[in-house]
Amino acid sequence: MIPFSPPRMDKKIADAVVEALYSGWITTGPRTKQFEKMLTAYGGQKVTFCVSSGSAGLELMLRWFGIGKGDEVIVPAYTYCATANVVVHCGATVVFVDVGKDFDIAVDAIEKAITPHTKVIIPVDIAGFPCDYDAIHALVQRVDIREQFRPATREQELMGRILVLSDAAHSIGGWYNGKRTGSLTDLTVYSFHAVKNLTTAEGGAVCINLPLPFDNDAIYKELYIKSLHGQTKDALAKTQIGNWRYDIVEPGYKYNMTDIQAAMGMAELERYDSDMLVRRKAIFDRYAEAFFSYSWAQLPLYETSTRVSSYHVFLLRINGITEEQRDEIIRGIFIREVAVNVHFVPLPMMTYYKDAGYRMPDYPVSYDNYSREITLPVYYDLTDEMVDEVVRAVVGAVEEVVR
Numbered sequence: 001m002i003p004f005s006p007p008r009m010d011k012k013i014a015d016a017v018v019e020a021l022y023s024g025w026i027t028t029g030p031r032t033k034q035f036e037k038m039l040t041a042y043g044g045q046k047v048t049f050c051v052s053s054g055s056a057g058l059e060l061m062l063r064w065f066g067i068g069k070g071d072e073v074i075v076p077a078y079t080y081c082a083t084a085n086v087v088v089h090c091g092a093t094v095v096f097v098d099v100g101k102d103f104d105i106a107v108d109a110i111e112k113a114i115t116p117h118t119k120v121i122i123p124v125d126i127a128g129f130p131c132d133y134d135a136i137h138a139l140v141q142r143v144d145i146r147e148q149f150r151p152a153t154r155e156q157e158l159m160g161r162i163l164v165l166s167d168a169a170h171s172i173g174g175w176y177n178g179k180r181t182g183s184l185t186d187l188t189v190y191s192f193h194a195v196k197n198l199t200t201a202e203g204g205a206v207c208i209n210l211p212l213p214f215d216n217d218a219i220y221k222e223l224y225i226k227s228l229h230g231q232t233k234d235a236l237a238k239t240q241i242g243n244w245r246y247d248i249v250e251p252g253y254k255y256n257m258t259d260i261q262a263a264m265g266m267a268e269l270e271r272y273d274s275d276m277l278v279r280r281k282a283i284f285d286r287y288a289e290a291f292f293s294y295s296w297a298q299l300p301l302y303e304t305s306t307r308v309s310s311y312h313v314f315l316l317r318i319n320g321i322t323e324e325q326r327d328e329i330i331r332g333i334f335i336r337e338v339a340v341n342v343h344f345v346p347l348p349m350m351t352y353y354k355d356a357g358y359r360m361p362d363y364p365v366s367y368d369n370y371s372r373e374i375t376l377p378v379y380y381d382l383t384d385e386m387v388d389e390v391v392r393a394v395v396g397a398v399e400e401v402v403r
């Protein structure tokens with residue numbers, strides 16, 4: 001059986017983790033700080049703040065922006081549940097919009113969904129391919145849209161417009177107009193979950209790029225307190241003489257990253273461009289080349305003159321099939337001992353969101369993408385021979401169903 005997404009694991013990572021364990025710092029400490037600096041240098045953002053997961057990062061930033069009841073947050077219908085669930089946690093309203101044929105959030109759909117209650121847009125770089133951020137920024141900066149923005153907190157007032165909080169759970173290392181994801185929007189959140197391109201087992205990071213008059217370094221300090229129960233001193237500061245007393249300035253969260261996670265992350269980031277992305281691109285190219293000649297295959301866009309993917313997962317679509325036929329093809333692929341997936345079942349189809357009143361016919365492109373989509377494995381240890389085996393399994397299964 002070819003598995004779907006085993007993490008890359010080797011002695012370099014194991015050694016880094018063991019070193020962290022014996023260092024005595026197993027919670028947030030010097031390694032986390034160092035990893036943050038490395039991430040800042042890598043993505044080109046102003047400041048990076050590491051957290052316990054991508055979900056925690058998204059929620060922390062919504063809370064920081066003061067999102068709550070009565071606020072609307074625009075989210076693509078085609079994403080993982082984390083993107084929308086965090087909005088629900090804050091008590092705000094999720095406003096789903098449709099995506100385009102390249103899986104990214106449709107900017108014309110965003111425009112139609114904006115109301116005076118809209119506070120945040122969360123674009124998602126599905127499969128690692130960056131969204132059209134120039135178009136999204138042009139929209140939030142348009143005078144008529146700025147004029148209807150109704151700030152309710154100090155942060156919202158300073159922003160003076162809709163916040164762009166990108167979900168880059170898939171796209172660390174992707175490019176848009178010569179800039180990396182991480183430096184493209186006001187706030188960008190990475191996930192380092194076990195199946196993601198760069199993993200710390202569980203983990204995430206917030207890339208902070210807020211415009212003036214925000215002080216990004218001051219916000220880092222604020223987030224540090226907010227992610228540690230609102231406590232004014234961390235374990236490191238409290239080791240200093242006379243520094244034991246601390247205060248709680250807000251009922252904060254427990255969203256900090258550990259140095260064990262950071263040790264893994266640094267080992268991965270050091271070789272991410274030179275090794276991980278090189279292998280992932282080679283797998284994408286091999287799939288693209290193999291499926292190119294089949295008229296039933298619709299290949300995903302992953303490199304253009306302005307956008308380059310981080311090659312997270314390969315979203316193959318089969319032309320002219322129904323959802324039932326897609327499911328049958330997936331069964332055929334599994335019978336051939338290859339694990340595949342579907343990224344993603346659109347959220348309005350999920351029980352919670354369906355019961356909340358969202359209707360799938362409102363998101364026709366999301367449904368079309370989903371109904372014909374099969375996600376092929378992409379990971380470091382997937383060899384060329386395994387890629388060829390995946391291709392054979394897909395071709396065999398498709399040709400059984402589509403004649």
Ligand SMILES: *Cc1c(COP(=O)(O)O)cnc(C)c1O
Nearest residue numbers: 053054055080082169191192193
């Ligand atoms: C994985 C993922 C997340 C959440 O990341 P966690 O680190 O697992 O919390 C958010 N959005 C998308 C699109 C994801 O795939």
